[in-house]
Every structure is written in C-alpha cells, then in structure tokens.
Amino acid sequence: xxxxxxxxxxxxxxxxxxxxxxxxxxxxxxxxxxxxxxxxxxxxxxxxxxxxxxxxxxxxxxxxxxxxxxxxxxxxxxxxxxxxxxxxxxxxxxxxxxxxxxxxxxxxxxxxxxxxxxxxxxxxxxxxxxxxxxxxxxxxxxxxxxxxxxxxxxxxxxxxxxxxxxxxxxxxxxxxxxxxxxxxxxxxxxxxxxxxxxxxxxxxxxxxxxxxxxxxxxxxxxxxxxxxxxxxxxxxxxxxx
Amino acid sequence: xxxxxxxxxxxxxxxxxxxxxxxxxxxxxxxxxxxxxxxxxxxxxxxxxxxxxxxxxxxxxxxxxxxxxxxxxxxxxxxxxxxxxxxxxxxxxxxxxxxxxxxxxxxxxxxxxxxxxxxxxxxxxxxxxxxxxxxxxxxxxxxxxxxxxxxxxxxxxxxxxxxxxxxxxxxxxxxxxxxxxxxxxxxxxxxxxxxxxxxxxxxxxxxxxxxxxxxxxxxxxxxxxxxxxxxxxxxxxxxxxxxxxxxxxxxxxxxxxxxxxxxxxxxxxxxxxxxxxxxxxxxxxxxxxxxxxxxxxxxxxxxxxxxxxxxxxxxxxxxxxxxxxxxxxxxxxxxxxxxxxxxxxxxxxxxxxxxxxxxxxxxxxxxxxxxxxxxxxxxxxxxxxxxxxxxxxxxxxxxxxxxxxxxxxxxxxxxxxxxxxxxxxxxxxxxxxxxxxxxxxxxxxxxxxxxxxxxxxxxxxxxxxxxxxxxxxxxxx
Amino acid sequence: xxxxxxxxxxxxxxxxxxxxxxxxxxxxxxxxxxxxxxxxxxxxxxxxxxxxxxxxxxxxxxxxxxxxxxxxxxxxxxxxxxxxxxxxxxxxxxxxxxxxxxxxxxxxxxxxxxxxxxxxxxxxxxxxxxxxxxxxxxxxxxxxxxxxxxxxxxxxxxxxxxxxxxxxxxxxxxxxxxxxxxxxxxxxxxxxxxxxxxxxxxxxxxxxxxxxxxxxxxxxxxxxxxxxxxxxxxxxxxxxxxxxxxxxxxxxxx
Numbered sequence: 013x014x015x016x017x018x019x020x021x022x023x024x025x026x027x028x029x030x031x032x033x034x035x036x037x038x039x040x041x042x043x044x045x046x047x048x049x050x051x052x053x054x055x056x057x058x059x060x061x062x063x064x065x066x067x068x069x070x071x072x073x074x075x076x077x078x079x080x081x082x083x084x085x086x087x088x089x090x091x092x093x094x095x096x097x098x099x100x101x102x103x104x105x106x107x108x109x110x111x112x113x114x115x116x117x118x119x120x121x122x123x124x125x126x127x128x129x130x131x132x133x134x135x136x137x138x139x140x141x142x143x144x145x146x147x148x149x150x151x152x153x154x155x156x157x158x159x160x161x162x163x164x165x166x167x168x169x170x171x172x173x174x175x176x177x178x179x180x181x182x183x184x185x186x187x188x189x190x191x192x193x194x195x196x197x198x199x200x201x202x203x204x205x206x207x208x209x210x211x212x213x214x215x216x217x218x219x220x221x222x223x224x225x226x227x228x229x230x231x232x233x234x235x236x237x238x239x240x241x242x243x244x245x246x247x248x249x250x251x252x253x
Numbered sequence: 254x255x256x257x258x259x260x261x262x263x264x265x266x267x268x269x270x271x272x273x274x275x276x277x278x279x280x281x282x283x284x285x286x287x288x289x290x291x292x293x294x295x296x297x298x299x300x301x302x303x304x305x306x307x308x309x310x311x312x313x314x315x316x317x318x319x320x321x322x323x324x325x326x327x328x329x330x331x332x333x334x335x336x337x338x339x340x341x342x343x344x345x346x347x348x349x350x351x352x353x354x355x356x357x358x359x360x361x362x363x364x365x366x367x368x369x370x371x372x373x374x375x376x377x378x379x380x381x382x383x384x385x386x387x388x389x390x391x392x393x394x395x396x397x398x399x400x401x402x403x404x405x406x407x408x409x410x411x412x413x414x415x416x417x418x419x420x421x422x423x424x425x426x427x428x429x430x431x432x433x434x435x436x437x438x439x440x441x442x443x444x445x446x447x448x449x450x451x452x453x454x455x456x457x458x459x460x461x462x463x464x465x466x467x468x469x470x471x472x473x474x475x476x477x478x479x480x481x482x483x484x485x486x487x488x489x490x491x492x493x494x495x496x497x498x499x500x501x502x503x504x505x506x507x508x509x510x511x512x513x514x515x516x517x518x519x520x521x522x523x524x525x526x527x528x529x530x531x532x533x534x535x536x537x538x539x540x541x542x543x544x545x546x547x548x549x550x551x552x553x554x555x556x557x558x559x560x561x562x563x564x565x566x567x568x569x570x571x572x573x574x575x576x577x578x579x580x581x582x583x584x585x586x587x588x589x590x591x592x593x594x595x596x597x598x599x600x601x602x603x604x605x606x607x608x609x610x611x612x613x614x615x616x617x618x619x620x621x622x623x624x625x626x627x628x629x630x631x632x633x634x635x636x637x638x639x640x641x642x643x644x645x646x647x648x649x650x651x652x653x654x655x656x657x658x659x660x661x662x663x664x665x666x667x668x669x670x671x672x673x674x675x676x677x678x679x680x681x682x683x684x685x686x687x688x689x690x691x692x693x694x695x696x697x698x699x700x701x702x703x704x705x706x707x708x709x710x711x712x713x714x715x716x717x718x719x720x721x722x723x724x725x726x727x728x729x730x
Numbered sequence: 731x732x733x734x735x736x737x738x739x740x741x742x743x744x745x746x747x748x749x750x751x752x753x754x755x756x757x758x759x760x761x762x763x764x765x766x767x768x769x770x771x772x773x774x775x776x777x778x779x780x781x782x783x784x785x786x787x788x789x790x791x792x793x794x795x796x797x798x799x800x801x802x803x804x805x806x807x808x809x810x811x812x813x814x815x816x817x818x819x820x821x822x823x824x825x826x827x828x829x830x831x832x833x834x835x836x837x838x839x840x841x842x843x844x845x846x847x848x849x850x851x852x853x854x855x856x857x858x859x860x861x862x863x864x865x866x867x868x869x870x871x872x873x874x875x876x877x878x879x880x881x882x883x884x885x886x887x888x889x890x891x892x893x894x895x896x897x898x899x900x901x902x903x904x905x906x907x908x909x910x911x912x913x914x915x916x917x918x919x920x921x922x923x924x925x926x927x928x929x930x931x932x933x934x935x936x937x938x939x940x941x942x943x944x945x946x947x948x949x950x951x952x953x954x955x956x957x958x959x960x961x962x963x964x965x966x967x968x969x970x971x972x973x974x975x976x977x978x979x980x981x982x983x984x
Contacts, residue, residue, distance in 0.1 A: 016325075016337040019496065019550045023318045026557035032319050040319050040501075044467050047502040050305045053298045053511070070521070108538075129538035132452055148522040157536035161485045165478055183507045198534050199330045203468040205533060205540050206485070209526040214478040217518070218390035218408050219416055219436045220277075221284035227389060228444060228451075229478025229525070265919055282901075578905045582922045616916050618909025618923075619783060620873035641785030650785060654915075658781060662789035665744075665775040666796070679748050690983035691955050700914045704921030705952035708749075708981035715742050715751035719770055 049184045056147040056181030060243035063146040067179045068237070070149025074212030075225055076233040080176075083238065084111075088120035090236055091171060095123075095136065098232070100169060105130050106138035109158040112173060129160040130167055137167035141174035141235070143186045148211055151235070152186045154194065155206035164208050170230035177241040183209075255372075256605050258589030261612035265583040274584050277410050285575035288519025289626065296515065306512050307630045309505045310566035314557065320466040320499045321548070327469025331531020333544035344549050345376045348458070348491060351545055352382050355489050357455035363473060363480035364388035365460025366404055366569060367493040367549055369591040370604070373458070384458075385450045387479040389443055396423040402585030404592065405517050405571040410584050413439070447479070457483035457541070461494035462568065463509060464546075467502040470530040471546060474513060474523045481525055490529065490541035495549045497565040503528075509568055512628035516570040552604050560639045564599050566629040571596075573623035573633060579616055588613055595623035595633040602640050611649055614640035675714050683712030736805035738766040741797075741843075743814045744776040745944040750980065753944065756971035757810045757846050763971075764854040766808075771800040777814040782821060783910055794825045798835050806853065807843040810967050811943050812875020813910075815845040820878055845875055846967060847942055851884040858891035861972040866895040868936035869966070870927070870950065871903045872943035885942060885966050892970070897936040904930075908949040924953040931961060938962045938979075940969060951981040 013021070024030055032040070058066060068078045079090055095102055103124040106112050117125060130137050140159055143152040151172055155161045164170065180186050194202045214229030225231050239245055257264060268274055293299045313320055325335045338344035348371075352360060360377060362368060362384055374384040374395070386395040390408035394401060396419045401407030408416075417433040420442055433439055459480050461471040471492045473480045484490045500506050514520040533540035556562055574580040574594025585593035590610065592600050598613035607614075614637035623633045644650050664671045686692050686709025694702050701707055738761050746753045754770075761768045773796060781789035797818070801807045809815040819840045826832035850856040867889060875881035886896055907913065907923025927950060931939050939954070939961050941947050951963035962979035978984040 014337070015339050015343060016335075018339050019337050019548075019554060020318045020321065022339075022550065022554035023321075023496075023557060026554055026559070027315065027317075028558055032316065036316075037319060040316055040323075044323065044501055047467060047504050049504050050309075050508045051298055051301055053296055053302075055296070074521075074524075132448060150522055150526075155534075155537060155540060157534075157538060160538040161481070162539045165481050165485065183510070184504055187503045187507070196331075196534065197536075198332060198531065199327070199469075201327075201330075201468065203331075203470060203528070203530045205331070205530055205537060207528040207530075208481065209522070209528075211520075211522045211524050211526075214476065214524055216389045216440065216477045217284070218388070218393075218406065218477075219439055220411075220413055221280045221406065221409070222436055224436050224440045226444070227440060227477035227479065228387065228447065228482055262916070262918075265916070269918060269922055578907065578923050578926075579916075579919055582919050582926075616912075616919065618873065618905050618907060618912045618920075620905035620909070621877040622873070622903075622905065625877055638783060638785065641783065642787060643785070645785030645787075654784060654911075658784055658786050658789065662781060662786070662792070665778075666789070666792050668773045668775050668796075671775045675744075675748050686983075688983055690978060691952065691981040693956070698914070700917030700920075701952070703917055704956065705924060705949065706955040706981060708948050708951050708955070710749045711751055711977060713751065715747040715754040716772070718751050719754070 052182045052184060053147065058181065059246070059249055060241055061246040062248040063181050064176055064179055064244045065248040067144055067146035067149055070146065071212065071235060074149055076149065076212045076235060078235045078237050080237045080239055084115045085119070087115045087173065087236055088117050088123055091138070092120050092123050094234055098169065100136055104136045104138050104171070105134040105163065105167065107140050107159050107163045109140035112138060112140055130162040130165070132166055134167045136169045136171065137163045138171045138173065139163045141172045141178065143178045143180060143189050144174055145183050145186050146179055146181050147183065150209050150211045153208045153210060154190060154204045156204060161206050161208065164210060165229050168226065168230060169232040169234070170213070171234050171236060173236045173238065175238045175240045176244045256590045256609055258601060258605065258610040258613060261587060261589055261616060264587035264589055268583040268587045273412055273415065274410050277412055278581055278584055281575060281581050285519070289516060289572060289575070292515040292519040292521060295521070299515070302508060302511050303628055303630055305508050306628055307566060309500060309508060310629050313499050313501060314497070314562060314565050317496065317499060317557070320501055321496060324464055324466040324469055324499060327466070328531065328546060331469050333469065333531045333546060336545060336547050338547055339550045341371050341551050344371050344493070344547050344551070345373060347547050348373055349376060349380055351489065351491060352377065352456050353380070355455060357382055359383045359385055359450065359454050360456045360458055361385050361387050361451055361454040361483045361487065363459035363475065363483040364391050364407065365458070365493050366591060367460055367495055368458065369401060370551065371493070385454065387447050387451065387483055389440070389477060392443060392447065393419050400586065402593065403571060403574065404569055410586065451482045451486050454487045456489040456491060457487040458491045458493060459484050461492050461498050462513065463500050463506050464494055464498045465500055465503060465506050465528070468530055470528045472506060472526065472528050474510070474526050476524045478525055481527055484529060484541065485539055488541060489543040490545070492529070492546045493549065494546055495551065496553050513568055513570055516572040516626065516628040556603055561599065561603055561636055563631050564636060566631055567596055568629060570628055572626040572628065576622045576626045578620060578622070579618070599633055599636045599640070607640055607643055608649055611644050672714070672716055676717050679710040679714045680712060683710045685709060735765055735767050738768050738806045738808050739801050739804040740768055740770045741774060741777070741801065741807055741809040741814065741818065742770065743809060743811045743944070746810060749948065750944055750965065750977070752973055752977040753810050753965045753967050756965070756967040756973045757808065759971040759973065760846065760850060760859065760967060761808060763860055764850050764856050766854070769804070773800040777817040779813065779817050779910055782817065787825060791825045794822050794836065795832070797822070798832065798839060801839060802835065805842065806849065807839065808846055808849050809843065810846040810965065812845050812872045812879055812881055813943050813945065815843060816874035816878035818843040845879050845881055845942065847885045847888065847970070848879060848881045851887065859888055859970045861892060863892040863894050863969060865938060866897045866936045867938045867940050868897050868899055868931055868934040869902060870906060870939060870941040870946060872941050872946045873905050875942050876903060881942060888970055889940070889966070897934045899930040899934045901930060906946045906950050908945045910945065913949060924949050928953045928957060928959065932959060936961070938964060940964055940966045942966050947980055955981040
C-alpha cells in the first residue's frame with residue numbers, strides 16, 4: 013500500500029467511513045466550483061472614494077506611503093522626487109510590464125532604469141500592482157513574466173504603481189479579479205505560481221517584541237496611485253479611522 | 254525533537270528563577286494581549302468570523318480525504334510533487350532525498366513548526382547539508398542551539414543583550430568596536446549575513462499556514478519576507494505541511510486569514526501573505542523549478558473521530574499561549590517539546606504520548622482564557638481534561654493523587670459520614686488558627702504554605718450551624 | 731418566568747460548608763430578601779470538580795447522580811460560587827453522555843442553576859440590596875464565573891448601589907492561580923500567579939478584595955496575609971448581605 017493510500021485510509025477509518033459516496037463528493041465539488049463567500053466585514057463597504065481613502069489610510073497605518081498622481085505622465089517626476097527626498101540614487105529596476113514600459117520616461121532622462129527581475133544589488137524597485145484591497149491596505153501581486161516576484165522582495169525600497177480603479181474593498185473581490193482575468197499557461201486555471209498579498213514594508217518584532225522595519229524585504233513601501241477612477245476622486249462619505 | 258516534558262516541574266522551577274526569561278515574559282501583556290485586543294476591537298464582526306472559522310475547519314476535517322486528494326491533484330497539475338508521509342521518519346527521508354538528488358550544500362529555511370517536530374535541521378546536518386534558519390528569531394536560536402520557546406515568536410525568551418552576545422560569538426568577522434546599541438543594529442547585521450545565505454542556497458524549505466484544495470496552493474504568512482526569499486531564490490522549494498492545514502477554497506482561506514494575524518500579533522494582516530502553486534511558469538524570470546510538498550500525518554489522522562478532533566482546527570496563531578497565565582509564568586521551554594502553552598498541552602500528548610507529556614494537560618487552572626481567545630474556538634480546557642481522564646484510566650495519575658481522590662470520594666459519596674468528618678476537620682483547623690485566623694505552616698500542605706498562609710475555617714461547618722439554627726427555630730415556634 | 735416566591739435550593743459548596751459558613755447564611759439572607767423560599771437539601775457534599783478535573787469520571791458521576799436526586803424538585807438551584815455553578819450548569823450533563831435519561835435530568839437541572847449574584851440581578855431582577863456600606867473595594871473576576879457564567883457587571887452594580895467605591899485592578903480577569911488541585915500539584919507556578927495577582931490588588935489601592943469564589947479568595951487572602959498586607963478579603967455575599975460584622979475577614983482572627 014502506498015503511503016498516500018495509508019494516510020487516506022487512516023483518515024477514513026478514524027472518520028468511521030469509507031471513501032465518500034459519489035453524491036457527497038459531487039456536493040463538495042460543487043462547493044469548490046462555487047467557492048461561496050463568507051462574511052465580508054462592513055468596513056470596506058464604502059463608495060469608491062471611500063474605499064480609496066480607506067486603502068490609503070491602511071497603507072499609512074502599516075508604515076507604507078502613498079502619492080496620488082493624475083496620470084502616467086506624472087510618474088517619472090514623482091519617482092525622481094521621492095528618490096531625492098530619501099537620498100537614494102536615481103536608479104531603479106522595474107518589472108517588464110507593458111504598463112510600466114508605456115510610461116513616458118524620456119521626460120526624466122537622469123532616472124536610470126533596467127527592466128527585468130531584481131538582483132540583490134538593486135536598491136530601488138518598481139512593481140506593477142495587479143489590484144489592491146482597501147480592507148487592510150494590501151497589494152495583490154501575482155507572479156507573471158511581466159511581474160517577477162523578486163521585484164517585491166530584494167530592493168530596500170519598493171515602489172508600486174497602482175491604478176485607483178484596481179482598488180477593491182475586500183480580498184474576495186480581488187480573488188474574483190484574478191479568477192476573471194488570468195489564465196495560467198500550465199494548469200489552465202487562474203492561479204499563478206505565486207500570489208503575494210503585501211501589506212506595508214517588511215518588519216520584524218523578533219527582538220524584544222519591538223517593531224523594526226526592513227527585516228529581509230523592503231524597508232520602504234511607496235505606492236504611486238494613479239487616479240484613473242472618476243468616482244474615486246469624489247469626497248469620501250466619511251474619513252476612515 | 255528530544256522531549257523534556259516529563260521534567261515539566263523542574264523546568265518550571267528553573268524558569269521562575271531565570272531573571273532574563275522573566276523580564277522577557279513581561280512583554281506578553283503589552284505586546285500580545287494588548288495588540289490583539291485592539292485589533293479585535295477594530296473589527297466588530299470578529300466573533301462571527303470565529304464561528305465561521307470553526308465551521309470551515311470542521312467541514313474540512315469531516316471531508317479531509319476528499320480535500321487532500323483534490324489538493325494533491327491540483328499540486329501535480331501545477332508541476333509540483335506531493336510526498337505523502339505517514340511518519341516523521343518518512344518525512345525526514347523525503348526531504349533528505351530531494352536535497353541529495355539536487356546536490357544541495359546549503360538549505361535556507363523559513364519558520365516552520367513542523368520542521369521542529371521533525372528535527373529536520375539535525376537530520377540534514379548529519380548528512381552533510383547545512384540548514385540556515387532565516388526568520389530572525391529562528392536564526393539566533395540556531396546560533397544558540399536552542400529550540401523555539403513560542404510558536405510565532407521563537408526567540409520570545411531572549412533580551413537584547415542575548416542577541417548581542419550571540420552575534421559577537423558567532424559572527425567572527427565583527428569588528429570589536431561594532432556597536433549593538435539599538436535593535437536596528439542587530440537587524441542590519443542579521444540582514445546582511447542572511448542575504449548572502451539566501452543567494453547561495455540550493456534548496457528553500459518553508460512551512461505552510463494553509464493548503465488550499467481548490468487551487469493546490471500552499472500559503473505562508475510572514476512579516477519579514479524571509480519566507481518569500483526562501484521559496485523564491487533557490488532552484489527547489491520544499492513545503493513542510495501537516496494534513497490539517499487544509500481548507501477548501503480561497504474564500505475559506507480568506508476567512509481564516511482575517512482571524513490569523515489579529516489573533517497572533519494583533520496586526521490586521523501580516524505583511525506578506527503568499528500563495529504558492531507549483532513551479533516556475535514558462536517565461537517567468539524567477540521562482541523555483543521544483544516544488545515539493547512534504548505532507549505529514551504523524552499521528553494527526555488518529556485524532557479524527559476522537560475527543561481530540563477539534564484540536565485539528567488549530568491554525569497555530571499562539572493566542573492561547575499569549576493569554577495563558579501559566580505560560581506567562583514559565584515560558585515555552587518548560588513545556589519541553591515543540592508546542593508550548595495550552596495548544597501544546599493538548600497536542601503534545603497525542604504526538605509523543607501522554608506518558609511523556611502528562612504534566613502538560615495537568616498544568617492548567619482551567620481558567621478558560623485560551624478558549625475565549627482561540628480564533629477557531631477549540632475547547633482547550635475540555636481537551637486537557639480528556640487527557641487527565643485518559644491518564645486516570647491508564648493509571649498514569651500519580652498514586653498519591655489517586656489515593657487522596659479515593660479517600661475524599663469515599664466520604665463525599667456518603668453525606669452522613671462526610672458531615673462527621675468535615676465537622677472534625679473544620680473544628681481542628683479552626684482551633685489551630687484561632688489566634689491569627691491563618692496558618693503559616695501545615696504538614697501535608699507544604700505546597701500551599703511555601704508561598705502563602707492558609708486561612709483557617711470559622712470553626713463549625715455550615716451544616717452543623719444550619720442544623721442547630723433549624724433546631725432553635727423549631728424550638729422557638 | 732419570574733415567580734412570586736420561587737423555591738430555591740441552596741447548593742452550599744464544600745468550601746463554604748467547611749471553611750466559611752457565613753457565606754452560606756449570607757446567601758440565604760440575600761435570597762430571602764429577594765423574595766425566595768430557600769431550602770438547603772441535606773444530602774449534598776461537593777459538586778465533584780476535584781474528581782472531574784482529575785480525570786476520575788466515576789466519582790464525579792456518583793456525586794452528580796446524588797446532586798440530581800437532592801436538587802431535582804426546585805424552581806432554582808443557587809450556588810455562591812462561579813466555579814461550582816459552572817460545574818452544575820455546563821459540565822454535569824456531559825458526565826451522562828451515555829445515559830439519555832440522566833443526561834436529560836442533568837440538563838434540566840443545569841438550566842435552573844445559577845450563580846448567586848447573577849441570580850439576584852438577572853433572574854430576580856434585583857437592582858440593589860438593602861443596607862449601606864462605605865470604603866473602597868476591588869473585585870476579582872473568578873474564571874468560571876466570568877467565562878462560563880458571564881458574571882462581570884452584576885456584582886459591581888450591587889456593590890456600587892451600597893455606596894462602595896470600586897477601584898479596579900489593572901487586570902481583574904486574570905486567573906489567581908488557585909485552579910482547585912492545580913495549587914497543590916504545581917505550587918510554585920500557583921504561588922507566582924497569586925503573587926502577580928496580589929501585586930495588582932495592592933496597586934489598586936482598595937481596602938477590601940472581593941470575589942464570588944471561596945477557593946480564589948482563600949488563595950489570594952493566603953498570599954496577601956503572607957505578604958503582611960492590610961487588604962481585607964471577603965466573599966462578595968458577606969458584603970451584599972451586610973454580614974461583615976458576623977465574621978472577621980478571611981485569614982484574620984476576630
């Protein structure tokens with residue numbers, strides 16, 4: 013008997029049954045296919061503008077920062093300004109994503125760029141945000157050839173370009189975007205090799221339970237939020253706490 | 254891992270006398286209890302999420318065979334391999350076989366309690382492979398050759414000076430004038446040392462907080478990013494996961510994640526929550542070429558269908574130990590094996606035997622705080638009591654305890670005799686304490702009187718007084 | 731349903747019987763003031779916790795059966811202890827999982843069983859008790875009363891109604907380290923726990939420590955007296971019934 017059969021057999025024996033009857037298995041398959049949502053907390057059930065405000069407040073609560081930009085033309089300048097402010101060299105590694113490549117970089121010729129995966133020597137990286145979740149100020153970064161995982165991890169300063177129209181309220185809504193928009197070349201499903209949900213910069217409290225930023229991943233997380241969502245520009249219904 | 258659980262009492266004695274440990278333990282209240290309370294307060298739906306979390310886990314456990322098979326199929330579709338391991342030996346052999354096949358010299362590791370359960374580091378070292386712990390807390394413990402004392406904050410028992418001392422001893426290239434005044438300095442040193450290790454590793458081993466049947470994913474939750482570097486940079490990623498980590502769908506996992514960080518560190522969400530599904534895809538610029546899951550049973554399937562099944566809901570958040578007054582006094586090492594605190598008191602006897610770990614479920618006042626904070630509402634005190642029942646049935650309860658219980662039971666079952674005996678007992682004790690109302694020493698009660706006085710009874714029992722009062726009233730009427 | 735004059739059986743508890751009968755008489759006085767007809771069934775000894783929590787279900791079941799016999803016929807069963815109350819309310823039925831008849835009887839009993847102070851407020855609708863008192867008290871929330879029976883605000887409300895000032899501890903809900911047999915099985919851990927508790931009590935600045943469970947009170951009083959503390963320790967019922975004159979504080983001579 014294989015160890016697979018041994019373990020499955022032990023589970024069934026202790027549950028006092030054999031393999032599931034077909035009708036029950038069919039019910040479970042239907043549950044997987046329907047993947048029903050559970051309770052979604054009320055905190056993100058807001059207008060578009062309210063969700064954006066909640067997202068920003070949560071990113072800042074988790075020690076990240078956000079700058080709102082009217083369009084992609086403002087991106088190079090915003091990056092150059094941020095790097096200067098932080099005393100960082102004017103050099104970034106960026107994900108080879110079409111949306112990043114389409115930015116009019118020429119306006120800032122002094123900002124050096126390399127497209128590809130990140131290396132340990134890179135100080136600043138620029139990632140493309142697939143979506144974000146207002147509920148906790150969380151970025152969703154699924155791996156893809158145009159969105160390498162190392163870009164999320166290796167540089168000390170992580171920049172992420174995110175469209176306001178891609179900020180959703182709850183995680184469930186971000187999963188739905190992934191389900192709707194992505195096809196995996198290997199499995200035919202939607203799940204890529206890796207999905208990172210990132211909430212603020214890296215940190216550790218392992219030394220005396222006291223928070224220090226920048227443990228192994230980025231010490232700074234700066235989000236460039238493109239205001240491409242008309243509804244999101246309105247005044248939010250109430251200021252999030 | 255070697256167990257010192259039978260020596261719990263001696264371990265506790267040392268722990269109480271350990272000044273550094275006691276200093277570290279004072280951080281429990283502000284850092285764990287306070288932060289969790291604040292996070293829970295900020296989410297009015299938290300109680301309902303706990304009920305849902307319990308129900309999701311119960312549903313999964315009732316259909317665990319189905320979900321494991323579904324999950325395994327999806328792992329394989331994504332180019333991964335599942336290694337079904339019934340025992341710890343099987344799991345150690347499977348990890349070693351992968352490492353040897355790819356000619357691994359160093360292996361980086363994310364934090365994993367299963368790894369502690371398997372003592373995988375020792376096993377790899379014995380076969381000439383160098384494991385490197387990359388979680389900051391685990392890293393210093395590896396330098397100090399100590400086991401973790403907490404399941405999410407492994408170096409909870411250490412203070413800043415311990416870190417400095419260990420780094421000076423282990424990092425021999427350190428300049429003698431290098432200062433470690435701030436926590437920041439310690440972190441910077443560790444980050445630099447470990448960065449080189451991440452880049453050089455041939456294999457990365459992580460644990461898993463959840464396995465997702467729908468997608469064949471494993472999930473890790475970290476704040477440092479070490480787990481992500483561990484699983485992204487090397488050519489081979491090995492996941493260590495036990496069978497009860499399963500949840501059916503992403504939506505189910507999402508509910509659990511809303512509970513996990515809040516219960517654990519009091520964060521709304523951890524910094525990195527990462528879902529891994531198989532191998533590097535065509536065109537990907539990074540990610541592992543091999544993805545293996547070591548799926549471990551090691552006694553868990555045998556908990557199904559028993560009074561301990563509910564323990565398999567545990568999501569290893571550590572809220573129970575963070576709120577346990579006993580853990581708060583003795584710390585994690587006293588428990589003597591991988592899992593300390595209330596969850597350890599229930600789990601450890603199932604994994605290493607109640608004859609070894611019998612002290613653990615006994616060392617509880619049943620105050621119930623653990624159950625009240627458990628994100629999946631595991632009735633921990635009830636299960637500790639079940640262990641005491643099993644001990645009693647197997648005659649593992651110490652004979653003095655059994656004798657006292659039998660003697661007490663003899664009287665308590667006979668109200669008439671009981672009245673007689675208690676009247677004498679209360680009278681004698683009351684007389685002994687008549688001058689001060691308390692005793693500072695009493696034979697056979699040394700445990701009590703070592704640290705506190707024994708208040709003495711009023712003198713007559715309630716029933717003696719009640720009876721005479723009733724007689725008096727009858728006489729008067 | 732609130733009856734005009736419910737018949738209430740007092741479950742005295744073994745500790746009150748042996749150690750501090752005044753608490754039992756205070757309970758009777760309070761129940762009578764609330765309009766109950768109080769009876770004390772003679773065939774009672776202990777709720778069975780020492781056996782139940784030591785894994786000896788047989789003794790616990792035997793005691794449980796005699797409790798079902800002795801306390802079956804009343805409108806309510808009232809217990810001046812959260813821990814014994816919790817035993818009757820939550821644990822007794824589980825002892826008879828294999829006997830539907832006894833299980834049903836135990837469940838019926840459990841539903842009618844209440845801890846003393848919460849019974850006075852929640853069932854009898856008492857807003858305040860007779861009498862007046864002055865000074866400051868701090869209240870320890872005993873674990874079972876708090877977490878199994880929801881006793882928290884009720885005693886404080888009645889105490890404030892008497893005119894007492896409540897000075898809260900930093901953490902009134904943390905266990906005192908008594909834990910029944912725990913305190914003799916693990917005396918060192920228990921002592922550290924109670925020492926942390928008494929530090930919190932002392933820091934509250936209250937003159938008197940109150941709680942609803944005699945086990946916890948003996949533990950905390952024993953430690954306070956060992957430390958030479960002047961804090962007086964009493965069962966909450968003594969204060970609510972105005973019977974502090976009848977007996978010196980726990981651990982003190984009259």
